[in-house]
Amino acid sequence: MRFSSLSTVLALGALNAVASPTRPELAPRATPTVYLCGDSTMAKNGANDGDTDGWGQYFGTYSTVSVVNKAIGGRSARSYWNEGRFSDVASVVQSGDIVVIEFGHNDGGSPESNDNGRSDCPGAGTETCISDSTGETVYTFVFYVIQAAKLMTAKGATVILSSQTPNNLWETGSFSSAPPRFVGYQLTAQKALGTGVYFVDHYQAVANTYQKLGNSATNALYPNDHTHTSPEGASLSAQAFTQAIYQKLNGTTSLSDYIVSNPPTVY
Numbered sequence: 001m002r003f004s005s006l007s008t009v010l011a012l013g014a015l016n017a018v019a020s021p022t023r024p025e026l027a028p029r030a031t032p033t034v035y036l037c038g039d040s041t042m043a044k045n046g047a048n049d050g051d052t053d054g055w056g057q058y059f060g061t062y063s064t065v066s067v068v069n070k071a072i073g074g075r076s077a078r079s080y081w082n083e084g085r086f087s088d089v090a091s092v093v094q095s096g097d098i099v100v101i102e103f104g105h106n107d108g109g110s111p112e113s114n115d116n117g118r119s120d121c122p123g124a125g126t127e128t129c130i131s132d133s134t135g136e137t138v139y140t141f142v143f144y145v146i147q148a149a150k151l152m153t154a155k156g157a158t159v160i161l162s163s164q165t166p167n168n169l170w171e172t173g174s175f176s177s178a179p180p181r182f183v184g185y186q187l188t189a190q191k192a193l194g195t196g197v198y199f200v201d202h203y204q205a206v207a208n209t210y211q212k213l214g215n216s217a218t219n220a221l222y223p224n225d226h227t228h229t230s231p232e233g234a235s236l237s238a239q240a241f242t243q244a245i246y247q248k249l250n251g252t253t254s255l256s257d258y259i260v261s262n263p264p265t266v267y
């Protein structure tokens with residue numbers, strides 16, 4: 001259909017000296033760019049220790065969009081916000097693009113006791129804290145994520161709030177998968193935002209993958225610590241994310257149409 005109508009239009013164009021303006025059916029299909037905002041578990045080269053990698057750029061293998069990995073090690077939702085990194089992404093995002101936001105690994109602790117510049121104020125709403133090291137007002141994880149998502153949707157982008165990856169769930173030799181609070185906080189933020197903002201439980205997808213892999217194979221993915229994986233682990237994390245998006249684990253997302261055909265099944 002598409003090709004025959006294309007050749008018909010081309011043939012008509014060839015008969016006319018002046019081509020008519022591009023017809024809608026001839027316009028190249030707009031392919032969005034996906035921007036990834038996250039921490040070392042998503043960043044290229046992971047913790048930059050030579051052994052570990054983040055999952056972000058591996059996603060490019062399993063999607064039909066161009067992937068721009070803006071993840072950076074050591075960041076929390078708060079510090080990514082405070083450093084202006086969400087604004088930097090918002091300044092290049094175009095209407096129709098997709099922004100994935102995934103934090104949690106560096107968001108724990110309290111800004112009121114030896115604040116490290118990364119801890120969010122505890123709570124899932126409009127609670128505020130005062131940093132005991134800088135005196136700044138610190139907001140909750142949910143607050144920072146909501147502000148970040150709004151920057152992106154104001155530019156016409158859609159946003160996927162992705163829950164953080166798990167740590168090594170076989171660390172003790174038996175499987176244990178209680179999600180940290182930041183997993184639920186992403187869903188809380190998504191519900192507060194609504195239209196144009198989606199949720200995917202990347203934590204659950206990777207947990208399911210590890211459960212299927214078993215004890216020794218999962219432990220082998222963690223060369224240094226219980227948070228940062230080998231490149232193989234990063235690739236599995238990307239595949240679990242892909243499967244979750246493809247199978248609509250927590251509902252349809254704006255990435256659902258941009259997955260390669262027959263993506264791998266890892267859980």
Ligand SMILES: *[C@@H]1O[C@H](CO)[C@@H](O)[C@H](O)[C@H]1NC(C)=O
Binds near residue numbers: 187204249
């Ligand atoms: C996402 O969906 C899966 C499958 O239904 C479910 O197990 C998981 O709890 C959901 N995540 C959240 C945070 O609700």
